[in-house]
Amino acid sequence: MPSTEGTYTYTDGKGRFFVLSNAPDPLPESKPLAQDSADLPMVYAAGDQSAVWRAGEAFVKAHGILWPNATREHVTLAFLKARSPLDFDFPEVIYHGEFDKRYYLIVSRVPGRTLSEEWPGMDEAMRQRYVWRVADICAKLAEWKGNAICGVDGQQLLEVYLSKGDSTDGLDPKQLRKNCLQISMDVSSLVFCHLDLGPGNVIVDPTKDSIGIIYWELAGYAPREWVKTKFNLSSGMDFPTGDASERSDWRRLVARRLAEIGFTDVIDGWLSFRSG
Known part of the structure; x- marks a missing residue:
């Protein structure tokens, strides 16, 4: 019709x-x-x-x-x-x-099912394939550079992990830059990143070897170190079921692969920033 x-x-x-x-x-x-x-x-x-x-x-x-x-x-x-x-x-x-x-x-709708739904039925080789593909997507997105810590249109980046408090001014690009410097991140090169690549936002169809990414609300430009750091610290990217170790398998595996392809993190600096 x-x-x-x-x-x-x-x-x-x-x-x-x-x-x-x-x-x-x-x-x-x-x-x-x-x-x-x-x-x-x-x-x-x-x-x-x-x-x-x-x-x-x-x-x-x-x-x-x-x-x-x-x-x-x-x-x-x-x-x-x-x-x-x-x-x-x-x-x-x-x-x-x-x-x-x-x-x-x-x-x-992106065709397929969430990685959360498909993961239990995957063998280890298939799991590793999707871990590597998501890490590769992170690397590909990081080739797109920005001039400020913000969204693609210059408006605020909806990344509350980089702010303190609930004030809307806390997401101002200049304030986020100041916060990132305090965390000891390199703000001279800002890269595009999704920032919420949990298994519920990765859509796969193993029979077609397809992959899709949904929920781009948080995406924008941030320091390169933030890509791996976010996987290390965000429990929002865990699986919804299983014990504590099983739930964090996805982001732990992706963070490990990101390290293998050259990404670093500033988890200690972030913990100090948030506790200060």
């Missing part, structure tokens, strides 16, 4: 279609979406702050705007598209908007 002017149409993967269009005025009667909806199942929620729903072959994302000056994810996805083709898949932007202090984004 083709899209028409003022609408966007995409498949649900089962022979039906979703249509995105401007709402009429006055608005029609509406009702809350059932949490167990088969047509729009919720796949993630964090209280009333953020949520993600699957809508056929797309995802609908909504979250409160806590950092109004941060680079928006659709901007970063457009940045990636302008540099295509790349050796990994990433979502296409279908729609974005901001209403009532909330940011809404609809993106295409």
